[in-house]
Amino acid sequence: MRIAVIPGDGIGVEVTAEAVKIVRRIGDVYGRRFELAMMPWGAEHYLKTGETIPPDGYALLRDQFDAVFVGALGDSRVPDNRHARDILLGTRFELDLFVNQRPVRLLDNRLCPLKGRTVADVSFTVFRENTEGLYVGIGGRFKANTDDEVAVQEEINTYKGVNRIVRHAFQFARANGGQRVCMADKSNAMADGHALWQRVFKQVAAEFPDIAARHLYIDALALLMVQDPSQFQVIVTNNLFGDIITDLGAALQGGLGVAASGNLHPGRTSMFEPVHGSAPLLAGRNVANPIGAILSTAMMLEYLGLKTEAASIERAVEDAVRTGHVTTDIGGSLGTRETGDSIANAIRAG
Numbered sequence: 300m301r302i303a304v305i306p307g308d309g310i311g312v313e314v315t316a317e318a319v320k321i322v323r324r325i326g327d328v329y330g331r332r333f334e335l336a337m338m339p340w341g342a343e344h345y346l347k348t349g350e351t352i353p354p355d356g357y358a359l360l361r362d363q364f365d366a367v368f369v370g371a372l373g374d375s376r377v378p379d380n381r382h383a384r385d386i387l388l389g390t391r392f393e394l395d396l397f398v399n400q401r402p403v404r405l406l407d408n409r410l411c412p413l414k415g416r417t418v419a420d421v422s423f424t425v426f427r428e429n430t431e432g433l434y435v436g437i438g439g440r441f442k443a444n445t446d447d448e449v450a451v452q453e454e455i456n457t458y459k460g461v462n463r464i465v466r467h468a469f470q471f472a473r474a475n476g477g478q479r480v481c482m483a484d485k486s487n488a489m490a491d492g493h494a495l496w497q498r499v500f501k502q503v504a505a506e507f508p509d510i511a512a513r514h515l516y517i518d519a520l521a522l523l524m525v526q527d528p529s530q531f532q533v534i535v536t537n538n539l540f541g542d543i544i545t546d547l548g549a550a551l552q553g554g555l556g557v558a559a560s561g562n563l564h565p566g567r568t569s570m571f572e573p574v575h576g577s578a579p580l581l582a583g584r585n586v587a588n589p590i591g592a593i594l595s596t597a598m599m600l601e602y603l604g605l606k607t608e609a610a611s612i613e614r615a616v617e618d619a620v621r622t623g624h625v626t627t628d629i630g631g632s633l634g635t636r637e638t639g640d641s642i643a644n645a646i647r648a649g
């Protein structure tokens with residue numbers, strides 16, 4: 300299997316090294332051949348060459364690889380974040396990776412910041428629409444940098460786009476023994492764009508009578524995710540709201556260091572990455588938690604049909620968390636590399 304690897308910037312580079320270590324270990328233990336192609340794309344490459352992603356970059360990823368792995372992108376030397384928009388958002392858009400799947404699963408009771416909550420209470424999946432909304436880059440600035448500046452950023456919601464992500468959420472719930480899907484929007488304030496979400500949600504829900512469909516406004520969802528996360532199984536929402544509530548979801552699991560994600564178009568080359576960013580303050584210090592990246596490789600292998608291999612990564616991560624062989628952000632004393640080593644060593648066939 301051919302995997303394109305984009306370590307990117309800051310701690311992206313460090314956590315990707317551990318993710319790669321895990322994939323190689325899986326290759327050794329299970330006798331699988333992974334061909335990993337390292338892509339140099341990131342802030343450094345952009346500053347040196349003026350290129351964010353080569354002209355044929357998206358086609359290369361789509362046509363030459365089975366999956367893409369990304370560390371993180373973001374660097375203060377690129378204040379407009381242009382390279383990250385081209386590489387990360389560009390790949391989501393150009394490969395039409397309309398599903399951003401972000402599991403929120405507490406691995407150990409000790410990691411939950413909520414009083415008295417256990418692993419049984421925090422176990423749901425967020426589906427974030429990944430190709431539309433406020434992220435499409437339609438807008439502009441008039442009289443920029445003057446006191447008369449007008450800045451417009453349009454939110455795009457299409458019937459096709461909303462329909463396919465809502466449908467995907469229901470299908471996932473049904474396939475995974477779920478009974479409930481919650482859709483969150485802001486249709487009380489955004490009466491046009493989010494009326495479309497309302498209409499589509501009701502329409503799709505009617506096709507899934509076995510699944511309980513619930514609507515919440517996004518602000519109320521944020522409240523309830525903290526007050527009682529146990530009520531959620533599957534949440535579906537738009538691009539921006541999904542971005543925000545998955546950082547909140549990461550907090551429920553123990554922080555950004557452990558949150559994983561997949562950017563998917565079922566049946567096509569898809570992209571996997573931890574939820575966190577390049578964390579410039581942690582970069583280069585061997586302190587970043589590699590678990591979000593490592594669990595993203597498990598999502599990647601599962602997507603590629605390697606279920607047993609994916610489960611063995613998850614087991615090894617759970618062991619590391621339980622025994623405290625982890626980084627300081629979640630109460631351990633190991634570095635990034637040592638955490639990766641310990642998880643890699645714990646991976647066994649079976």
Ligand code: NAD
Pocket residue numbers: 310314370371372373374375380383387555556557572573574575576577578579580581586587588589591628
């Ligand atoms: P961030 O995710 O980099 O960091 C937020 C907080 O979480 C910081 O306190 C950081 O120390 C902590 N953190 C993040 N990852 C961690 C890890 N693996 N282990 C331990 N602690 C971790 O978000 P930010 O500070 O808002 O953004 C920094 C840069 O990253 C910006 O340029 C931003 O645009 C970019 N970013 C990129 C991605 C991505 O590539 N997918 C995601 C988010 C932010």
Ligand code: IPM
Pocket residue numbers: 372373383387388542574576
């Ligand atoms: C994420 C990140 C990105 C997003 C940024 C870096 C553009 O926050 O993947 O969650 O907003 O999608």
Ligand code: MN
Pocket residue numbers: 542543546574
């Ligand atoms: Mn984010």
